[in-house]
Structures are given as structure tokens and as C-alpha cells.
Amino acid sequence: MAGVQVANVSRSFGAHKALDNVSIDFADGGFYALLGPSGSGKTTLLRQIAGFDFPDSGRIAIGGESVERVPVEKRRIGMVFQNYALFPNMSVADNVAFGLSVRGEAKATIATEVQRALDLVQLGKLGGRKPHQLSGGQRQRVALARAIVTKPRVLLLDEPLGALDKALRVDMQIELKRIQREIGITTIFVTHDQEEALTMSDRIGILRDGRLVQEGPPEEIYDRPQSEFAATFLGDANIFRGDATGSGIKLPDGTTIAASTGASVPAGAKASCAVRPERIRISTGATKPDPAGANMLTGQVSKRIFAGNNSTYFVDRDGQTLKVIVQNTGAERLAEGQPVVLSWSPGSTVLIAAA
């Protein structure tokens, strides 16, 4: 096992910068999610680490050893492709055996290792099948078994669950996480799905236009996003823009919003505040007052979406539509068109310096 260090890596295709000075430290044994919109450079970064493609500048090290001049087959990595890339002419067992067999391991060793890997992904009985005789989830497991049977130093996964339906996806997330813990392998996982990134990983890196926007544990990124992009890309957020006051911001209409987390922005500079929809309390204003110092706004419900365990209210306020998520506690539901009071604590408000 080994950690991976990516330092100041850039890669351009023609005039397009697919990776722009990206530096990330992937800790040994950690589960790292790379998240970002389409075209943000996630696959490109993974391909640099794997060695399918080489950076224009910057350094990549695996286990402390610089790998810029090391070809793919010598890097001892395991890779799971989005389309699984199983060899269609080989049986499941032969697919899994491939990496050991090209290394010239003894037949008996290969057989036991393959069986162990297939058991690990719970496909012990399907070794004789051909890939086209498997379901999507089973193929996914074979691809995983094939990637880990060689005991790679790093496991790279490029949207491995992208082609699965929701239920199977959740199953595979749990499975993947279990296997990763069991063998303790450094794992870098590319995904489109923010929920997947939040639930599975120890750390998340958010990429945008080839740049690393923010990086850290899921809680930290969710609770203290450093940019509007990070706030809205990972989870939902209400964004207010105005001028910094030193303890929050002042909106163009004069309303002040207090914020006690996030960046410190000098008074007078442009800044914004992000508030998660589930942190906002919504009421008709008739009930008990909020604690002193709470942020408070009034508005009008424009729409309500019922989703079983919660409801999302869209509240219009001064040309802006705010989103509020309320748990379904059995309390009375608010009607569309009703005037409401929104309140939330400064501690739930993240101050963000303007880009």
C-alpha cells in the first residue's frame, strides 16, 4: 500500500487546460472521492496517476517513489473502468487471473488467489461464466476482483457505479466500502454523484475547469464551503450576495445577515453567504420568537414539493427564491402563497469571499 502525491500537475490538450496546477495528497489507505462537473478533468487526473497519459508539468509519486517515467504496467495500480472493460473472450476466472498470469505466477497460486478474490466480491460460484452472461452489478464485481487480485498499491475507479440503477448502486457502494476497508487499499474514486462522494469517502476533492476548488473531509466541505461553486455543487445552498460588514454581509436592500463561520472578509469587500436549506426554520411568524441574534427574513411560499420524509418549500423574497427543507414531523403544512418568516442561526451561515 502507498499514498499518492500529486504536485502542481498540469495537462493541456491543445489550448485547453484539462488540468491546471493540481496538487493533492492522497493519504495511504484512504478513500478519496474526486467530484466535479463533466469535463472538469477528473478522468484526466486519474489517467495521469494510472500512467495512461503523462502530465506536461508537475510531479506524481506513488508510495514516495516518483513515477513520471514509469509505464502503466510497472506502476502496480488497479483500475476499474466505467464500462468495466472485462475481456469478452475470457471466463470470469480468467479475467481475474489475467494480472497474475502475465506476471508468471504458478498455476496453483493463481487458482487460490482468484478464488479468494471472487469470494471477496461474493462471486465465488461464477468463475466459469463469460462476462456477457453476467448482470451489470456482477460485471462490476468481477472488474473489482480483477483490479485487486494483483495486490496493487492504489485502486483507481472511474465512475464505477455510473451504469448501475439506484438500488444496485447503493448495494455496490456498501460492498465497495467494505472491501476497501478489508484490504485497506488507497482508493481514488471518481464520481458525478455528490451523495456517493459524501457517504463513501474520507476526503473529497472538487474539481472545476481543471482546477482543484476545495479539498478536505466531507463534513468540512459541506459545512464550510470556500466558494459559491463548492457550496452549490456539493449539496444545496441558498446564496446571498452583498458587502462584508466584518460579522456578516449587508444585502443591497439594507438587510444584514450575520455569519459566524467561513472566511474572514474585510468590511466593505464583496462577499456572499451560503445557508443550507435544512438549516432554515420556516414559520408563519405567530409562534415563539427565535433566539436573539438569529438571522430573519420574510417571504412568501411559492411552491411546496412533498418528498415523503421531508418537504421542500420555495420561498420568494425580494426577487430571490430561497429553498427550505423541513422534516416531516407531522406538523401543519404551509400552503402555497402564505407569508412566512425564515430564520437561522449565524452559526449555520458560511461567509464566502467573492471570487
Add this chain to the structure above:
Amino acid sequence: MADQLAIGSRRGLKPALPLLLPAYLWLTVAIFLPLSAMVFFSFMTDLPLAGKEWTFTLGNYAAFFSQSLYSTLLLSSLRLGLEVTLWCVVIGYPAAYVLAKVLKGRSREAIFLLVILPFWSNGLVRIFSWAMVLREGGILDTALNAVLPFKINIDLMYSYPAVIIGLVHSYVPYMVLTCYLTLQAIDDSLIEAGRSLGASRRQVLWRVIIPLSMPGLIAGAALIFVPVVGSFMEPRILGGRTGTFYGTVIEDQFVAVFNWPLGAALSFILLAVVLIILALAAPVLRRAG
């Protein structure tokens, strides 16, 4: 649902019949009838032309077995077929690989055109242009002597190598096309997966790419081997005196000696031998692929 599907497929066949009819008619007229006539001829003592007497006989087939000349020629034709096929693999497969996996866009189209160009030129023109290249004092001879400091004498014309060169040139596009099609269908991620599992480029080639392109190699080999074994034009023009093969003997029966029955019998023996070879090779090749 299942009922509907069943009805659908039963209804599907009837409307298709009028569409299939022209194809079957064509097959009957163009292949089945002439072939039956040839089978008929092959059992006759003489052509039923100009009121000549004829009876049924097995003598034409017996001739093949009584004269060792025919089987010797058949063997050398089979060897010719094998050699030409091998050269086509050696030249055509790498070309197809480069076309399918290395070149992209415009340059691929351009090279592709060059590969299939021989298809569009007349066979005789092709062969005679090789004759001009290969003969003593010809283009190859002159060019080499212009470049090399010492005098060499290249006279490949009327030799076995000339026959091979001409045939390989005529048939290599088949190999390129069939291999190109199968290679192009191999997803690049399979190659990357192989590399990521520790296989070198060469190991990926032998264990992943070649097995997956086996159908193309087999199809190409069959398309080349069969006509080359029976070929007569290239051996005759480029081979001269050395160019006597099974195919040229058959041709002689039809155009020079006018012994059509013997020619037909020899053709059917060739057909039988080729079919037996293909049948024997099929399981072996399928296992390899």
C-alpha cells in the same frame, strides 16, 4: 406479451418472402445451375458438342488419382495458398492494426484509400505492372542499381517469388479489411485494462488483441487461401515456366485442351480438398480465438 411476440415473428416471415425471392432466383441462376452443369460434365467422357459421342464415366476423377502430376501440382498449389496467406497476415495485420488503433481522422482515411486501391484496378493491369517492376532491367532492377554502389542483377520475373509477390499484392486488402473491422471493434479500454494489470504492450497484443481479432484473421485467411489455391492468372503471367500450378492446369483444360470434363473433375476435387481443410482447421482456429 409473449403471444404478441410470437405472432409478430410468424407474420414477419411471409412479407419477407417476396423480398428474398430475387436473391434466391439470382443464386439459382448464377451459381446453382452452372455448378450443376459442371458436375454433370465432370462425369462425361466428352463434351456433347458437335454431335460427339459421350457416355458417363468416372475416368476424369480416376485420372487425378492415376497420374501423380495432378496431386503434386495440387500440393504445390496448397503450399502457394499457405505461403500467400501467411504473407498477407504478416503484412495485412500490422497495417490493419495501425489503421484501427494508431491513426485517427484524416490520415486514417487517406491510408485506407491506398490499401483498397488495388481492388479498384483491373487484375491484369496489376499483374503486368508487376511484370514491369520485376523483370531484368525493369523498374526495381534499375532503381536498386541507381542507389547501390555495386552492380546487382535483380531478375525476379518468371520465378516463384514473383508469383508470391503478385498474389500477395492482389489479396492483402482482404486481410487488411477483415482485420481492420475486428480490431476497430476492440474497445481501447480493454487494452488499457490489460496494461493496468501489469501486462506489457506485447503481452496485451498476444493475450487480448490477437485472440479478439481472430475472427477477422480467420475470415481473411479463408477469403485468401481458397482463391489463391485455384489461381491461374498470376502464376501464368509472373511465373512463366515455373508457374505451372493446379489452377493453371484446370484453366488449360477449359481454354487450351478443351477437355472440359477433366477440368470440371479437377475443380471439384480442389473444392473438396479445400472444404476438408477448412473443416479440419475450423475447430482448431475456434479454440485459438
